[in-house]
Amino acid sequence: MAFGRAPRTTHTTTTTTHGTHHADRRGVFHPILTLSNILIWLSSVIVLGISAYEIHQIKKYAGSNAWPGNRLVYILVIAVLTVAFFLLSFMLHPRPSYSLLFNLIFSYLWLVSVVFAAESYSNRYVPSIWHAxxxxxxIAFFGLLFNILYTWWQWHRATPRTAAVV
Incomplete structure (x- = not known):
């Protein structure tokens, strides 16, 4: 208690009115985060199917040596990576720092896919499958954006705070 300071204590969690500790509670949005991860995975499977189908059609009708374009191939590769690696997100969401990094990486990859798709397929003269x-x-990009905001909030909430005692 030198110089009017209170003795140091270890960081403890406070008890809520329901008797549970803040550190023991799971976030309210964990089911929503799981549904968001499922939505992202399903939309990437659909993008994978559509882009693979379109590449197959281009090769079928334009010849086997025809190049479908860098943008469509990029979208296909990002969809394949998302389908393959996004299953890890179901195991990572209890660890907000890893999940935040994982979602940030994939959100930037999907942002480029969104830009490529918007530039290439927003014309009204393209087939409706390209609009899909x-x-x-x-959908995949905005799901990842939601995951980033949620995991940042969860990570920020989980870090212990210290209060200065005067």
Whole structure:
């Protein structure tokens, strides 16, 4: 108690009115985060299917040596990576710092896919399946954006705070 300071104590959690500790509670939005991860995975599976189908059609009708374009191949590769690696997000969401990094990386990859799809397939003279490809890339990106905001909030909430005693 030198110089009017209180003795140091270890960080303790406070008890809520329901008797549970803040550190023991799971977030209210964990079911919503799981549903968001499922939505992202399903939309990436749909984007994977549509882009693979379109590449197959281009190769079928334009010849086997025809190049479908860098943008469509990029969208296909990002969809394949998301389908393959996004299953980890179901295991990572209890660890907000890893989940935040994982979602940040994939959100930037999907942002480029959204830009490519919007530039290439927003014309009204393209087939409607390309509009569906564009729509599902938007869904995957906005799902990842929600995951970033939620995991940042969860990570920020989980860090212990110290209060200065005067």
């Amino acid at each position: 490809l564009e729509a599902f890339t938007f």
